[in-house]
Amino acid sequence: MPIKGIDDRPFAPLSMSNDQTFDPNLVEQTRLQIRAMVNDITQLSKLDIPPEQFHSEVLPKIVTALAAVGGALWTVDDRGALSLGYQVNMQELRLGESEESAKKHSRLLYKMLQSSEEGLLVMPRSGSEGDDEAGNPTDYLLVFAPVRTELEVVGLIEVAQRADTGPVAQKGYVKFIGQMGGVVADYYKNRQLRNFAERQNLWTLLEEFTRTIHKTLDIRETAYTVVNEGRRLIECDRVSIAINRGGKSIITAVSGQDMVDKRSTTVKLLGKLATAVVRCNEPVWYTGDTSDFAPQVEKAVEDYVDESHTKMIAVFPLTKVKLEEVPEEDIAAREKPEPPFGALIVEQIEDSRIPERMKKRVEIVSDHACSALGNSMDHNSVFLMPVWRTIGKSRVLVTARMLPKTVSVLLGILAVILMLIFVPWDFNMWCDGALEPDDRRFAYPGIEGKIIEIYVDHDDTVQKGDILAVMENIPLEVQEAELLGKRAQLASQLDNAMKINNDPQTPPDQRQQVIGEIKVILGQQKTNDETLEWLRIQKADLVIKAPISGSILSIDVKKNFLGLPVTRGTPFVEIADTDRKKPWKLELDMPEKRMGHVIDYRNYLRSQDPNAQLEVEFILASNPNVTYHGKVETIHDRFEVLGEAGGGNTVRIKATITDQDRLPDELRPGTSCRAKIKCGKQPLGYALFHEAIAFFQRQIVFRFF
Numbered sequence: 001m002p003i004k005g006i007d008d009r010p011f012a013p014l015s016m017s018n019d020q021t022f023d024p025n026l027v028e029q030t031r032l033q034i035r036a037m038v039n040d041i042t043q044l045s046k047l048d049i050p051p052e053q054f055h056s057e058v059l060p061k062i063v064t065a066l067a068a069v070g071g072a073l074w075t076v077d078d079r080g081a082l083s084l085g086y087q088v089n090m091q092e093l094r095l096g097e098s099e100e101s102a103k104k105h106s107r108l109l110y111k112m113l114q115s116s117e118e119g120l121l122v123m124p125r126s127g128s129e130g131d132d133e134a135g136n137p138t139d140y141l142l143v144f145a146p147v148r149t150e151l152e153v154v155g156l157i158e159v160a161q162r163a164d165t166g167p168v169a170q171k172g173y174v175k176f177i178g179q180m181g182g183v184v185a186d187y188y189k190n191r192q193l194r195n196f197a198e199r200q201n202l203w204t205l206l207e208e209f210t211r212t213i214h215k216t217l218d219i220r221e222t223a224y225t226v227v228n229e230g231r232r233l234i235e236c237d238r239v240s241i242a243i244n245r246g247g248k249s250i251i252t253a254v255s256g257q258d259m260v261d262k263r264s265t266t267v268k269l270l271g272k273l274a275t276a277v278v279r280c281n282e283p284v285w286y287t288g289d290t291s292d293f294a295p296q297v298e299k300a301v302e303d304y305v306d307e308s309h310t311k312m313i314a315v316f317p318l319t320k321v322k323l324e325e326v327p328e329e330d331i332a333a334r335e336k337p338e339p340p341f342g343a344l345i346v347e348q349i350e351d352s353r354i355p356e357r358m359k360k361r362v363e364i365v366s367d368h369a370c371s372a373l374g375n376s377m378d379h380n381s382v383f384l385m386p387v388w389r390t391i392g393k394s395r396v397l398v399t400a401r402m403l404p405k406t407v408s409v410l411l412g413i414l415a416v417i418l419m420l421i422f423v424p425w426d427f428n429m430w431c432d433g434a435l436e437p438d439d440r441r442f443a444y445p446g447i448e449g450k451i452i453e454i455y456v457d458h459d460d461t462v463q464k465g466d467i468l469a470v471m472e473n474i475p476l477e478v479q480e481a482e483l484l485g486k487r488a489q490l491a492s493q494l495d496n497a498m499k500i501n502n503d504p505q506t507p508p509d510q511r512q513q514v515i516g517e518i519k520v521i522l523g524q525q526k527t528n529d530e531t532l533e534w535l536r537i538q539k540a541d542l543v544i545k546a547p548i549s550g551s552i553l554s555i556d557v558k559k560n561f562l563g564l565p566v567t568r569g570t571p572f573v574e575i576a577d578t579d580r581k582k583p584w585k586l587e588l589d590m591p592e593k594r595m596g597h598v599i600d601y602r603n604y605l606r607s608q609d610p611n612a613q614l615e616v617e618f619i620l621a622s623n624p625n626v627t628y629h630g631k632v633e634t635i636h637d638r639f640e641v642l643g644e645a646g647g648g649n650t651v652r653i654k655a656t657i658t659d660q661d662r663l664p665d666e667l668r669p670g671t672s673c674r675a676k677i678k679c680g681k682q683p684l685g686y687a688l689f690h691e692a693i694a695f696f697q698r699q700i701v702f703r704f705f
Helices: 024-043 050-065 101-112 166-214 219-234 267-282 294-306 331-335 356-380 386-396 403-422 474-501 508-541 557-561 592-608 685-702
Strands: 070-076 080-088 120-122 140-149 152-161 238-245 249-252 284-286 312-318 342-348 425-439 440-441 449-454 467-472 543-545 551-552 574-575 583-592 615-622 623-639 649-657 671-683
Touching: 024 050, 024 166, 050 070, 050 080, 050 166, 070 101, 080 101, 101 120, 101 152, 120 166, 120 623, 140 166, 140 615, 152 166, 166 219, 166 356, 219 238, 219 249, 219 342, 219 356, 238 356, 238 403, 249 267, 249 342, 267 294, 267 312, 267 342, 267 508, 284 294, 312 356, 342 557, 403 623, 403 671, 403 685, 425 592, 425 615, 425 649, 425 685, 449 557, 474 508, 583 592, 583 615, 583 623, 583 671, 592 623, 592 649, 592 671, 671 685
Parallel strands: none
Antiparallel strands: 070 080, 070 152, 120 140, 140 152, 238 249, 238 342, 284 312, 312 342, 425 583, 425 671, 440 574, 449 467, 467 543, 551 574, 583 649, 615 623, 615 671, 623 649
């Protein structure tokens, strides 16, 4: 057997053989020392310390008190096998030198363990074949004391003493070791009592936990109950539940939180960790080392720990059927267990240690979470479960006391249904729009340039032809200067040629040459003047003028354009004739999903009267108490992305206002309004719920049928 314990060290002889002379003072001193050691051992037996620590402190005191060669304290495990709890100087027995000696000694230990006596003594080199070769193969006197509680034998004390001791001393050894067996047994009794108390508390908590998590079959409520009650049972910092959805594990519940922020980085990383563990289908215990993890699990753990700074994390996959619950005869089910539907996650924020009690409790909570959540998922997966649940609760409605009320409610519902089917109602298509003057135009630059002067601003009144802004074009200025310079140069050349031509002394042949040069210069002057005139026409376009009389609608004109280059055709400012006596138009943006009804009703009207127009009613955002009327004039042929806040396609519809004289005097361009285009009559139910019906047709009827 493997030997463990403390290093060899000399022991003070606190007991002497019968052949030695006794010194009364030494005997008294020895008694006091032994009594002190016994008191220390007794006090240790009352402490709540781990068995390893108790063994390491008790055994050396026993060996020292007996002035023994060495000793060992053996413990009995759950299977009844002996294991060495602690030893002192047991290598002196030389049991490892012979396999036969070790086996003989091992059989002796089990024989002593079964003895009913408190203390036993085995002489050196003793044993017989009748005892199944159990015996003492050493040269030392072996003293044993079984450690018993009221329930079981928990251990065995073995002390190796010198063989040259007399009978009286040997009886003292047996008596002392028997007493020490009782003291060590007291430690185990106290430990068992504490374990029983803790186990009773655990059973109480477990009973409450089990009863609570099986109280409801709602998945969300069950998940929150598991994490909150499980945290109290496990005694950890945080417990979370992840449920599989679409191949990913989504964090559904976290202990101590009413809601889970699924956009949180920590929650997302925890979900990725749960997904990786569920795919591997193996529990994960992390305490700082990820070397034994699968690569995908290792990365997920490291990412989450870096974000959350968790010291310990355990992830247990949850399955609806535990493997040990599958009958042995069902080989197929054992070979192909049901895949996990989620994971239980346990965390310690500050402490990376994993006590044994925590491991057992985590496994218990995991098993019960599998059962409770699995039942909830099975229950909610039944087809039309909300309907069946409602039907099950509806039996109370047909009792004698509730029957009149039930009949009254059913008659009322029937009346409402008949109204929705048979009562005609105005069928109107709603949309948003704005009021705009009919005469409205933009002023555009006629040429490219940079605006250097702006003479108008928002809400200014201008007349047709008024200068709105002035631009500059450096290339045109340079070109004009070049053309003017060339004009002066050609004029000088023409003067010189004319002087030569008018001089009587000019030879005839030279005069003919000069006349040709004059014709060329005159041609160049004509071309230069024409270019210069065209250039001046272009420069005239550097002045932007008002195309119509009206008010400036554009805002922040100087801020948006002054000092900035513009190109030809760039909208500069919008001008509108806001005179209330002149026509105004209603511009509507009808959503695409409602255009079908508008077009259908327009076609219906035109089949009876080719000149028929759709009627419009609208209210102003600034005065919703007054309703105005109009008629649809034009419907654009293309869709545009504008209008409603939801961003869908819209169609621009223009309508004339039939009662413009009723509009407010202080009417401004772009005034918002809410309008409805009349599309005849439809049943009340269709008029109210036509968009829901259309959605059902698009998303369900068309998709599946």
